[in-house]
Amino acid sequence: MKKPAAKYPLPIREWSEEDRPREKLLKYGEHTLSTAELLAILIRTGMRGRSAVDIGREILHKFKTLRAMSGIDAAEFSEIPGLKDAKIAQIKAALELGKRMMSEEKALDKPITNSSDVANYLMPLMRDLKKERFLLLFLDRRNAVTDVVDIDYGTVDRANPYIREILQKAIKMNAPSIIVAHNHPSGSIKPSNDDIAFTRSLMMATKASGISFFDHIIIGDDRFYSFADEGLIEEHERKAIREL
Numbered sequence: 001m002k003k004p005a006a007k008y009p010l011p012i013r014e015w016s017e018e019d020r021p022r023e024k025l026l027k028y029g030e031h032t033l034s035t036a037e038l039l040a041i042l043i044r045t046g047m048r049g050r051s052a053v054d055i056g057r058e059i060l061h062k063f064k065t066l067r068a069m070s071g072i073d074a075a076e077f078s079e080i081p082g083l084k085d086a087k088i089a090q091i092k093a094a095l096e097l098g099k100r101m102m103s104e105e106k107a108l109d110k111p112i113t114n115s116s117d118v119a120n121y122l123m124p125l126m127r128d129l130k131k132e133r134f135l136l137l138f139l140d141r142r143n144a145v146t147d148v149v150d151i152d153y154g155t156v157d158r159a160n161p162y163i164r165e166i167l168q169k170a171i172k173m174n175a176p177s178i179i180v181a182h183n184h185p186s187g188s189i190k191p192s193n194d195d196i197a198f199t200r201s202l203m204m205a206t207k208a209s210g211i212s213f214f215d216h217i218i219i220g221d222d223r224f225y226s227f228a229d230e231g232l233i234e235e236h237e238r239k240a241i242r243e244l
Contacts, residue, residue, distance in 0.1 A: 012040070012051050021053065036060055042090045047082040055082045059091075070095045071128035071185075099124045111143040112214075115226035118145075118179055119217055126183040126219040134182040136166055138175035139214065147173060151180075163198075163205050170211050177212040187221030199227055203236040213237075 021037040039056030046052045077088040102124035206213040215228040
């Protein structure tokens with residue numbers, strides 16, 4: 001006896017227009033959609049037996065929150081059936097745009113007055129990353145940030161060879177002052193021995209080059225550590241002056 005054909009859920013294109021995520025967004029506004037439906041718009045198409053909304057629900061079930069998703073590698077997304085490179089790229093791009101939007105609210109468009117100015121700007125961009133990211137901020141003579149660049153080095157314990165690169169970039173940008181920042185994927189903001197050694201070495205190098213080194217900021221889980229606030233930049237500067 002022939003087995004009856006398996007019944008699969010209807011694809012989104014066969015849903016009523018009232019229920020289709022894209023049409024629903026355009027008619028009623030994005031705020032009326034669930035998070036799974038918004039993800040479905042990015043995913044666009046489902047697979048046999050699973051709509052784009054079903055895949056969106058599975059993403060949320062696996063990663064729980066959008067903030068958690070923002071730090072997830074593409075490889076982990078690919079473990080979900082129905083997600084290939086193009087769809088993963090669209091989701092990652094949307095999440096990055098969200099982080100940048102939050103960061104724009106704290107845009108560094110005025111002279112820096114304290115460590116919180118920098119930390120509040122960097123927090124949305126760095127707090128949820130699963131790998132360390134190191135940023136170099138260039139300041140002008142008014143202490144306004146003129147540019148922010150990545151220094152690709154992996155971890156702080158391998159950073160010393162990159163001090164030359166930091167100095168070269170600062171000189172090329174004609175930046176009289178710099179701030180450096182990196183994140184701790186663990187969420188802890190306690191500086192490691194390598195963080196301290198790196199900061200000391202960078203202070204020695206900047207002092208010899210005539211560049212002001214204002215701060216080294218560690219971004220954790222909604223917290224930050226400032227070497228300047230703790231008096232360590234000043235302490236390293238005094239040592240650098242004695243050793244020069």
